[in-house]
Amino acid sequence: MAFTAKILLLGSGELGREFVISAKRLGCQVIACDSYAGAPAMQVADGCEVFSMLDGAALKSAVEKHRPDFVVPEIEAIRTETLAEVEAQGVTVVPSARATMMTMNRDAIREVAAVELGLRTSRYRYAESLEEVLAGAGHTGLPCVIKPVMSSSGKGQSTVRSADELERAWDYAVANMRGDRRRVIVEEFIAFDYEITLLTVRTREGVLFCPPIGHRQERGDYQESWQPTPMSAKALADAQDMARKVVDNLGGHGIFGVEFFVKGEEVIFSELSPRPHDTGMVTLISQNLSEFDLHARAILGLPIPEIRLYGPATSAVILADRESDRFRFEGLADALATPGAEVPDAEVDVRLFGKPTTRPYRRMGVALARAGTVEDSRRIAADAAARVRIVHDEG
Template identity: 50%
Template sequence: MKDPFFSKKRILLLGSGELGKELVIESKRLGLEVVAIDRYEEAPAMQVADYSRVIDMGDKNILKNVIKEFMPDYIVPEIEALSIEALKELEDEGFNIVPNARTVEITMNRDKIRDLASKDLKIKTANFDYIFEFDDLERKADKIGFPLLLKPLMSSSGKGQSLVETKNDLQIAWEQAQANSRGKVKGVIIEEFINFDFEFTLLTVRKESGENIFCLPIGHVQSNGDYQCSWQPIEINESLITEAKKMTTTILNNLNGSGLYGVEFFVKGNEVIFSELSPRPHDTGMVTLVSQNINEFELHLRAFLNLPIPHINLIEPSATRVILSDQEYLNPIYKGLNEALEFENTKVLIFGKQVSRKGRRMGVVLATNKDINLARQNADEAALRIKVSSK
């Protein structure tokens, strides 16, 4: 078998946020050359990549031209807001899209992944419907029942998502969903609010052979659809894990592209319910930077590069807590790092974003401890000590 690294491989990253930054770092450790693309200058992944470009990734021709300029061996989408038409055409021309153009298209739009899971594969999800005109909203809201969730069909990190308690809140929620929709998609998804007991992420590695490898489940907490903290492992009944793995296998057998997938589930009583799926490293999975012998970013690379993946081991129970900004700053600074790093077995990752906004993730604290509760406590307390500020 030919060594895949006989000649230097080049990957092109579409989207250059904090997850992309970690993927670039792992790529460089494997001797890869990396091109980082995003819509703004000095995005986190650009700061560690070999080359970078700022473009409108939603413009098919611009995107295709830049990709052909660099002629990468692998095109790795890290965000949803891009031209799927460009990726389809490039795939037809022989370019390698990770995991494949069809999967990127299905998972970038909530309607497509929900239709696939619920209607085609008969997997348990929350009740949902689609709305493209405000006049239909009240009628379908009554059908779903209050409280309910209103989300853009395409967005990221929970942007534009609202918990709607009454009919009086529908107008504001509709406007927020439309304002935060990515791309040209203007519809919304209306979804049953499940008062779940807890939620978790099942990081799953899909190998080129079709084998699925599962990491230990990761517990997490979200606020308005945006990740706040995560921990691994999470105490959960084995029967629920088995059911989640079964659902995941059913979906990935259909999508069938190698790489790492972040699959989210709700748990209510003895029932596990499919929530979301991302065909790339997941924000809740940043905990694997300290919890596992092979972190999620290296697993993603090994999967689509068809490199060996030995047994994935838990090194030590670990937790994360995000560092949030409370307002907008240009070139922010971070106060309290000394105090945060006084906690044993604790790391701080600053993402390097040039602009902060209220509620924007600017960094993350990682903590390990033999006691998962102490790991979570240390991550929480260390994160509280760090303040995003202006010069």
């Protein structure tokens, strides 16, 4: 069998699963890796390996065993020193070993954005002790947001409104941080009007943008995302300009999810993922090429003649509420029948990720909706998501 390319995927969640489908449609062979067996992307890949992505030796031996053309990170927490070694040996790390290293560490990417590129960010300080947290909050003012430098999906993150909450926020960050650096970023709380993800594709021919995605977060994790989100031409141009500067600095080819806060006409850079973004799952229904298709094409050097929005669309998450490995979904038929006759142009779809276990707030699926307006698509996607119920078999 002749494959277009061989890909080693590091992380095998829902984003990886859709990426595998896109890459396999273009004739790639994909080996999916994660720390547990039966992960979502493994179920649709050609092969799999189970090891911790933070285990450098295991990562190296997976690369040696499979000899991939591309190593494609899907999660943030990866032994990035090993990726640098792999890259030095001639394997393409997507988008680049440096990009994965910089974005895994909030302090590293913040230095690039705020200091090297001079982009507008929130005021911030780093802290490695409670004393430094107190000093940091003195610099940013209250409220402030405290986040481990290594974490994602809001883990270990809290917003502090009064000084007596700082100690709890520090303890919470330390207890939920990944990796071995006891370090947090203390950020000025931005009372933004709205926040966006600007999906930015870096290809051999240049940089392309998807229409901006708006989203709503709870506990630092996204609940719904919609596309397009209304923005002034000036704010969009500013966001695109900043996104281009950051991705050009990071280099390589692929899709990036660049996050901004917008307040009035002011656009504030927050952070970015050098890979498909969770809020970008809306593109599974909104665009001619999803963020996963775009990532695959950019990596493989295939043309992207046009990114076309089919119409306003929303993704809404389906979350679990407890820890369990004995559960099933109910209401799928009901969800797919949303919205019935009253919105004739609407389309609804569901993605269930196939995660083997539930835990509180774990994302198990998304409902997708496209309609005549963003408001209609939000309402329909929320309805459809609510109709999918996770039922637990007791005993």
